[in-house]
Each structure stands twice: as C-alpha cells, then as structure tokens.
Amino acid sequence: MAVTVGATTGDRAELRLKGIKMRRLFPVMLLAVLPGCAAPQPVRAAPQETDVAGDADPALFEVSDEDTRIYLFGTIHILTGSEGWFDEAVRDAFEASDELVIETLEPTREELSQTMMLGVDPAGKPLSRTISPDSYALLSDELVEAGVDPAAFEPLDPWLVAINLAGIQYQKLGMTPDAGAERRLIAAAEERGMPVSGLETLDYQFRLFDDLPEEHQVEFLEQSIEQLDDAESFIGRMTEAWASGDTAALSDVLNEELEDDPVLYARLITDRNRNWAAWIEERLDEPGTVFVAVGAGHLGGEGSVQSELEKRGISVTRIDY
DSSP, X not given: OOOOSOOOHHHHHHHHTTOOOOOOHHHHHHHTSOTTOOOSSOOOSOOOOOOOOTTOOOOEEEEEOSSEEEEEEEEOSSBOSOOTTSSHHHHHHHHTOSEEEEEEOOOOHHHHHHHHGGGBOTTSOOGGGTSOHHHHHHHHHHHHHTTOOGGGGTTBOHHXXXXXXXXXXXHXXXXXXXXXXXXXXXXXXXXXXXXXXXXXXXXXXXXXXXXXXXHHHHHHHHHHHHTGGGHHHHHXXXXXXXXXXXXXXXXXXXXXHHTTOXXXXXXIIIHHHHHHHHHHHHHTTSOEEEEEEEEGGGXXXXXXXXXXHHHTTOOXXXXXX
C-alpha cells in the first residue's frame, strides 16, 4: 500500500467530519492506566516545558479504623521535572506511612519486553493494512516528525500503537514517566527502606487493551490519531485540574470521553476501582499506615474508589491542605 507522509491539517479536519465522538487516549494514560509505557524508539523532537505542577495540591483522602490508616492519593503518571506536589499534606501522609502501594511495580527491562510481546504479531496483518489509509498517513507523518521509523509499528496491535503515540506526545511536551508521581514516591520509599507493592501486574494492565476486539482497538487508535492537534492544550488543562485537586473536573473529562463506550469505561475504570476498594477493605483488617497512590482519574465521580468504599460502609475523608 502506498502511503503519503505529510498529511495536512485539512486531512485531519476531514477525518473529524466522520462524526465519530473522539475518545481521548491522553486523559486515560495520564490519569488511569499504564504509567510506564514509552515509544519503541527515542523521540528526538525538542521538548517543550509544560510545568503546571510547581505549586500543586492534588487530591488526598483518608480511610481509617481503630488501628489502620490508609491514605489514598491521586497521581498523574507522567509529568515534567517539577516536584511541587510532594509537600504539605502529601509529604506528611507519606512520611507517616509504613508502606507504599502503587498500581503496578516497576517492571525490569526483560519483564517489560516480554509483556510488550502481547501487542506484537509479526505474522499478523501489518498496521498499514489494519487502519484506514488516511489514519495511517497521519500516523506516519507524526512518527517521522518525531524521528521514529513507521516501519517499527507495522507488527504492533493497534492498542499498543495508540499507547506509544500518547508517549510520543508526552515526550514532545517534556513529560516523562521518570518525572511522574509514582517514580518520585518510589524513590522516596527506597530512601527510607519502605516496602513498595503493587495492586496489579503489568501483564494485567496490558491485557485490559489486548483483550479488546480488533475493531475496537482500531477505533481507539484512529480516534487517538484524530485528536493529535489538540494534545498540548488538552494535556495542559488536565494537569492543571490535577494540580488544583479538582477531582470533579478530572472525572468529567473521563466520563465525557468514555461515556459512549461503557465496556471500555468499565474495563479501565470502574471494575478496577471495585477491585481496589475490596483490597482496601481487606487491608483495614491489618494494623498500620499505608500510602496508596493510583491514577487520579480513579478518585472522582460515580464509580470512584471512594464511592465503591462507601458502598461497603467505609467512610472516606478528604484531607484539606
């Protein structure tokens, strides 16, 4: 198939006229899933600093009983180098805790490579014949601009291409997992000799996408390609809402972008929130203080971790700064 590299803004506008409601991958990646995914090749584009976390006060909650206290902190998985959020109430809660619990432990390079193979099928249909010619042209244009060879994406499943595409956009904005909240918390825990554990495995998180039907994956990728022009302003609004602790705004974005896909919303958000609420309920049976850090998108709106806890008769208190 011949592919034209260099699709124009007009081409992007034409795709938008299809009338399909976009599901933005960017809030899902920032707030809900997969904190450690990156592009398969380094991005050479000069990063633009997007520092909105210099004086951040993200949402922090507390669950407790007679001998157990669990802090529940909403993170953004990918940030700039600023650490202004790790102070005041967040720092106090972390230092009062005996252990750190995050969504998933950092995989080794070998573990990551093995898990990534879920999204690779060298014998399958190449990406250029899986998505539409218009979408592939736009994707190739974006990859070439970022210094990535489009051929590297040919054997990848659409979901894995979408995740890497989001990673490329973050890198262009100077945002990396290395500066994300989880890695800062892990580093602080290691300094204290504090145990760190995960609620999920990377394999489980990848299968959230890999188990989707191919047509659903294709739609997910094509709509991610469609919204590339809006990435910078959208990411800025999302991180500003997180920095101000506005869980309602974060929830509104996820609801807006996933409301037309209840299966995906349940798979990525509410089912996992229910699982985590069950974990917290069970953990309350053991004494101690735990700092739990999960994507901020899980801590707002109907079906949030807090609402799932309240269904179980467990009260949740928001901590004021």
